[in-house]
Amino acid sequence: MLSLLKISQIALIDQLTVEFAEGLNLLTGETGSGKSIIVDSLGALVGERVSSDIIKENAESARVEGLFTVKTNDDLANILREGGFDVDGEYVELIIRREISRSGKNRIFVNDQLVTQSFLKRLGAFLVDIHGQGDQASLFNPSTHLEILDEYAGLDDLRGRIRNIFAELTESSGELRDLEQSEAQKLQLMDILRFQIDEISKVKPEIGEEENLIEERKKLLNVEKLSQLSEQSYSLLYEDENAVVTNLEKVTRQIAELAEYESGFRSYLEDLQNTIVTLEDLASSIRSFRATLDFSPGRLEDIEARLAEISRLKRKYGGSVENVLKHLEEAEAKLLKLENTEIHQEELRKRVEKLRVEYNRLAGQLHEARQNAARKFEEEVEKNLKKVALEKGRFKVLIECDESRLTAKGFDKVEFYFSANLGESLKPLVKVASGGEASRLMLVLKTVANLSENPKTMVFDEIDIGIGGRVAEAVGLKLRELAKHHQVLCVTHQPQVAALADHHFLVEKLIEDGKTKILIRKLNIDGRVQEIARMLAGEKVTLTAQKHAEELLRKGMAV
Incomplete structure (x- = not known):
């Protein structure tokens, strides 16, 4: 869980400190108020590449700092120990700080110990999962479908074993070709x-x-x-x-x-x-x-x-x-x-044969595991489609197995098929999903795939764009459900989603002394009513909008 985020000298932000909590944390504000800057800063904390262009004008450096508390598992503990960190107890507290300078130099610290960006990226995978509008485009790419299915099925161990065998097989086969x-x-x-x-x-x-x-x-x-x-x-x-x-x-x-x-x-x-x-x-x-x-x-x-x-x-x-x-x-x-070519060639032939047999065995296990997981995944996705106002939606996982195609991920190619409406045939996602449907489908796929994971902070940056009304409410309810398992941070323009927040933050852009600044503050009940009313009516909040906001908030708090 991310409990504290500090941002200094980034874009229009001078100094910004925000305390997040468990559950659904929502960020709202007018377009261009700086909400995505906060998400980008969080991305920098978990190993995303950043440019010195993000540094505030007239500043020489910028800094982002976050306090995370995360439940340990074997993989996380191994990464931390590789980095020289002690791991004791069920939970570990990590203070991550990233310093960016105009010269392009970046310094990254974990608990005041200097680390590399590659280490931070590996560590960040256990802390935060960021999903934005760009993820909808990646959803149309079939190469991501295999990863989503394997994530759901929890096949990391089997994937690791076949990856190692494939590497050995590739090396030995190449050596044999050289000798021949x-x-x-x-x-x-x-x-x-x-x-x-x-x-x-x-x-x-x-x-x-x-x-x-x-x-x-x-x-x-x-x-x-x-x-x-x-x-x-x-x-x-x-x-x-x-x-x-x-x-x-x-x-x-x-x-x-x-x-x-x-x-x-x-x-x-x-x-x-x-x-x-x-x-x-x-x-x-x-x-x-x-x-x-x-x-x-x-x-x-x-x-x-x-x-x-x-x-x-x-x-x-x-x-x-x-x-x-x-x-x-x-x-x-x-x-x-x-x-000793002849002797060695014979040894290599036997080794390649043995590795190929082992590869086939593991790839077969992987294929079977994917087939079993695919049926359950389809059921889970279709069940959750109903929760985001896609009641007629159908979802299918197509697995194509080609034993002549050897890869580090096995024999399989995976592609998701989808139909949003009754009577429509199932087709590849790229041919059927509209913008609003893609947003909801991505939310369902990501949440279903991540429910089996250790709790982490899941960030959604305006994934509800292009929807509204009943559909927006359904997306908000899905986010609220996800927040029972993971801490959720969400940037939204939808009042129906904002009404479901456990913690509501307003991001504002103000002008002081001729300079533009970005501020963030946590809203109380009255503040939430005013902000939701603004989201409903625009700059000029009417009494009707205010009453509607009160009703939305009352319903949201009752969920």
Whole structure:
């Protein structure tokens, strides 16, 4: 559940804080008041891409922050642990903060720990599900139908297993095809691999060697300066008539005499003696270092040549010594496989056969699970169509199984068919659903598919556009039903929907000191009546509209 949302310096928003609660949270306001900005900001909190264009004019950065409380499950716990977070108890509290700057840099924090956008996107899937008008277009795309059915059926585990088998099968099949290339191609590849292995092996680069050589080259290029510095340092410390160590020894002896008469000086003696030892060690180290300084043009040439060899290998094989050595290891392994082609080919054939059998088994299970789920899904959808004023609506899931088509999702292609009116034949969604019907059908499909999930925050951005009256009321009742299982945030222009809210927020655009600002406030009963009346009548609220609003609200609160 999202309990707190803070937005700073985004679009027309200076500072905005809103507290949401369980149930149906509705946002209303005039067109252009900034409701969708709030939804977009919430999208940024769960990993959606954002541009620096959203930053308020004359501001250098923007920030969105949200407080979520979510029930844990194994998948969520695994993601959090991967990110280095502790997971204890049935619920976990997450404070997510996203900072956006004009430079395009984004910083994302979860419980004050810096995370990546990809991590946030994975985490966000467990927190918020955002549905907008654009989802209606995706509803017409059959490629989304398989995902909706699998979401309803809870097939994540089986999908994961077949995805892994498919990846192994694809890799092994590709490797087998490579080995079955013509003999000439195989010999050519072996020659290339032998050349690469020989080239790297002759140089024998070692990890850390390049850094050591660069450091040694730096010393050789500055040997005169280093010799002078070490000579002067050693003289000042130890050799000169007034050397630091000599003078410090004199001071120590004098302090020792003073200590015989004044005990307060005794505590300094040990420090002085330790300092002398430290300086003597330093002088010895300088002397040893000076002794190693010997400019050798030959050695410098050797270093330059060695660095050039290493650099050449890095350019060819991956940009680092680690990658060069990794390439050597891989090339040796490939060559060994090619030299044992027949044995390896037979092993691969058996492996591909075994993987194909396992793939077929899992794909068959997946197909059967989808068939079983499809019948239940059809029943659930048709039952819920009645709740959104599509009483005559019929819905069918068509599953086409082609065992010659291997994918990471199995053999199946899934497409939804729909008929809104009695006597009409079932047709693909793209051919039958009008705008208003699509909105309601999408709401039904999403809610039916999500009822089996852990509770999360579901956001609907003006999905009730293009409908009104009895149909709008039916959509509102469906949202209210969904809100029993999930926290729901909904942007709406429909008074019939607004009347059903558990929590009603008004988004307003005001002008202060010549600047436009966006504000949000939670409405009390009187405020809700006024806002619903405005939604019914427009800017000029009549007494009739107000009475109608009171009646709508009374009915909504009685549901």
